Amino acid sequence: MILGYIDESGINYSLRNGYFKDGPYAIWTCILINEKKYFDVEKIVQDLSNNFLPASLKKKELHGHSIWAERKTGLETEKKVFKYFEELMQLTGKLRVPILI
Numbered sequence: 001m002i003l004g005y006i007d008e009s010g011i012n013y014s015l016r017n018g019y020f021k022d023g024p025y026a027i028w029t030c031i032l033i034n035e036k037k038y039f040d041v042e043k044i045v046q047d048l049s050n051n052f053l054p055a056s057l058k059k060k061e062l063h064g065h066s067i068w069a070e071r072k073t074g075l076e077t078e079k080k081v082f083k084y085f086e087e088l089m090q091l092t093g094k095l096r097v098p099i100l101i
Contacts, residue, residue: 003038006030030100037095044091052084 009027014020033041049062054077057070071081092099 001035003033003035004030005033031092032098032100037097041095041097044095045088048084048087048091052080052087054080 007029009029049057053062053067054070054073057067067081067084071078091097
């Protein structure tokens, strides 16, 4: 069985100059994972977050905008956040995890 995780971009409905802060588009993304790989992928993603993200983000659901905002707290954190996203993108390629946008 193939498992799919679907989510939309942006959760901020506040306005800036008459436009939504998140931009004029809603983008839905789906990650498809074979159920046999699910627990392996989950463990690897948890390890990535433990290695690169600050403790303040590890105790909640990970959202790209929260991770990206955290980079502003210091140079060392910024490097780790960039590395986290780099490793995450490489991971999806290495494991051949399809991402539909």
